Amino acid sequence: MAAIIDGKLVSAKIRGEIKEEAAAFAARNGRFPGLTVVRVGEDPASVVYVRNKMRACDEVGFVSETVVLPENASEEEVLNTVRKLNDDPKVDGLLVQLPLPRGLDAKKIVAAVKPGKDVDAFHSLDAGHLRLEDGNILPCTPSGIMAMLSYYGIDVFGKECVVIGRSDIVGKPMAALLLAADATVTVAHSKTQDLPSVTRRADILVSAVGRAKTVTADMVKPGAVVIDVGMNRDENGKLCGDVDFAAVSGVASFITPVPGGVGPMTVTMLVRNTMNAALNSEKE
Ligand code: NAP
Numbered sequence: 001m002a003a004i005i006d007g008k009l010v011s012a013k014i015r016g017e018i019k020e021e022a023a024a025f026a027a028r029n030g031r032f033p034g035l036t037v038v039r040v041g042e043d044p045a046s047v048v049y050v051r052n053k054m055r056a057c058d059e060v061g062f063v064s065e066t067v068v069l070p071e072n073a074s075e076e077e078v079l080n081t082v083r084k085l086n087d088d089p090k091v092d093g094l095l096v097q098l099p100l101p102r103g104l105d106a107k108k109i110v111a112a113v114k115p116g117k118d119v120d121a122f123h124s125l126d127a128g129h130l131r132l133e134d135g136n137i138l139p140c141t142p143s144g145i146m147a148m149l150s151y152y153g154i155d156v157f158g159k160e161c162v163v164i165g166r167s168d169i170v171g172k173p174m175a176a177l178l179l180a181a182d183a184t185v186t187v188a189h190s191k192t193q194d195l196p197s198v199t200r201r202a203d204i205l206v207s208a209v210g211r212a213k214t215v216t217a218d219m220v221k222p223g224a225v226v227i228d229v230g231m232n233r234d235e236n237g238k239l240c241g242d243v244d245f246a247a248v249s250g251v252a253s254f255i256t257p258v259p260g261g262v263g264p265m266t267v268t269m270l271v272r273n274t275m276n277a278a279l280n281s282e283k284e
Helices: 007-029 042-061 075-086 106-112 124-134 140-153 173-180 195-199 245-249 260-284
Strands: 032-039 061-068 093-096 160-164 182-187 204-207 224-226
Touching: 007 042, 007 140, 007 260, 032 075, 032 260, 042 061, 042 260, 061 075, 061 140, 075 093, 075 106, 093 106, 093 224, 093 260, 124 173, 140 173, 140 224, 140 260, 160 173, 173 182, 173 204, 182 195
Parallel strands: 032 061, 032 093, 160 182, 160 204, 204 224
Antiparallel strands: none
16 A cells, blocks of 8 residues: 655644744844735635635744735736735735636736745746756745655655646646656656556656546556645545545555645745745845
């Protein structure tokens, strides 16, 4: 049976470290690091996600704030809010919660967040730093996965890694981080032919598709490490990942559950990025 990679456990350790760093930062600067989230409208999932982010910040002592704009806010109003927060020295980390209401250009609004404060690391400049391997504000979900692998002593050096999914938020940055750690990386997607033959090569398999039971036991090499990024609902409306957890657990050496695997790490790495942004600002 595969060992469980416990995202809550790894998160608790990292949040403990950040709490100490935040206290030391406050002793030097007379203020704690701050994260501000701009939420437009009342999308129920976004309300929950933002609340979780605020809680994670509270846990480590950060000053967190949610700026709520009405559903019918104009693009100019959102952009002006972002610009004001860009210029506020107490705001170390800033993000606009996605998805945005229809009619707002998410690309334009994300691009308005000041690079360096962009703790989601969605800005093209942050994507560039990732490519050049010279930044410390990294996309949250992939960097959370790297932190989990490291915690469990799973070395990626020289390993065959397959990432299913090529989104800008998960798949592509995941591949970049694995490559930076000297893995041999294959990225699969909806046009990949004979997906099982590709995934069976993987020592480490990361699935970021968004469809339940995408990864079945016959697609996994015995002893592989399986990381499930997917967040889906099964036929009973229960939260599940992309991986057939019960069957794949019988083949893999390590596996992340859903919930309790990658999810908690994503929020923790947002907190990590905010801490890094605050530390970077000290050096300016
Ligand atoms: P996305 O933008 O929809 O990308 C999905 C990717 O999967 C695409 O690259 C797509 O290929 C590929 N794909 C779709 N069907 C496929 C198939 N049958 N075989 C192989 N590849 C296939 O999604 P995302 O934003 O990356 O998110 C992926 C999942 O992770 C979702 O369930 C999301 O909710 C979850 N997620 C979880 C966290 C977390 O913290 N746990 C964070 C972010 C996302 P094409 O490019 O060819 O279309």
